Amino acid sequence: MIGYTTVGTNNLQRAEAFYNDLLALLGARVMFRTHRGVGWGAVGAHPMFSVMLPFDGAPATVGNGAMVALQADNEELVQRVHAKALELGGQDEGAPGSRNGSFYGAYFRDLDGNKLAIYCMTGSN
Template sequence: MYEAVSRRGIDTTADKASMPAQHARYMAGLKCALRRWPFHAILSVGGPGSALHFSVEQFQGDAMFSHVAVGTNDLKQAKTFYDAVLGAIGYGEGVLRAKGDYVYVSDTSIFIVTPPVNGQAATPANGGTVGFQCQSVEHVEAWHAAGIANGGVSVEDPPGVRQTPAGKLYLAYMRDPDGNKLCALHRMAT
């Protein structure tokens, strides 16, 4: 068995010999993506239940975070919500790991939706916001619409342009079904 992770999620198949051509291309793409990540990733290969492990050995490039995790009290609802909002901005569906959380992968980081490891109820961070970079105003709008359609609640001002010290930004804010505050951001040309 092997597992591989990329922007599309974790991919598991019986053995490399039975890997179809599409998986071979997928694995080649994974190798390229891993070279761009700001950390060194180690793939665990083993029997059933093997998991993906990351080792942060050295930082390169300009990515600040290796991962962001938010807690949930309803993993099924959270997956539906995040599949929709992250799908609206170009990411694949979350993949269930053996430890019982969902992982969404980009070229530079990982977003994780998980029940709290301490067994307590998940609560949103007071003053915390998770921001997602978007390629266009249309992506911000699609992200927001997908979230509202899947149990999110719009907060703050409606999606739109904000003038900030960092320049013009197109922003949308909402809370996920567990109350975590999220933002979609597109940096506009000046």
């Protein structure tokens, strides 16, 4: 149902470096790059994730209550992506762990303060 998700940035070069390293762990590659933004995805398999300079020219700000969740194949990958986000300068918003039965996830903020989750479904309750 979701085709793509976009978060804002005020420093495209810095954001691209952050997400290149982070999303590579999930098998994503750059699908497009313009002077305003970059998008990553897996050809034909998943929705695209992009980071953009705001179209209206105003500064990018963090949406209160907004969050993007990235799906991983397993708990180990959740842990690796969360650790990589922190290594790249992201802020911890919740360590990897089980939440609500079969949901295993972790939370972090990117370099612009956008909140993201990385998760997998474990199949156990």
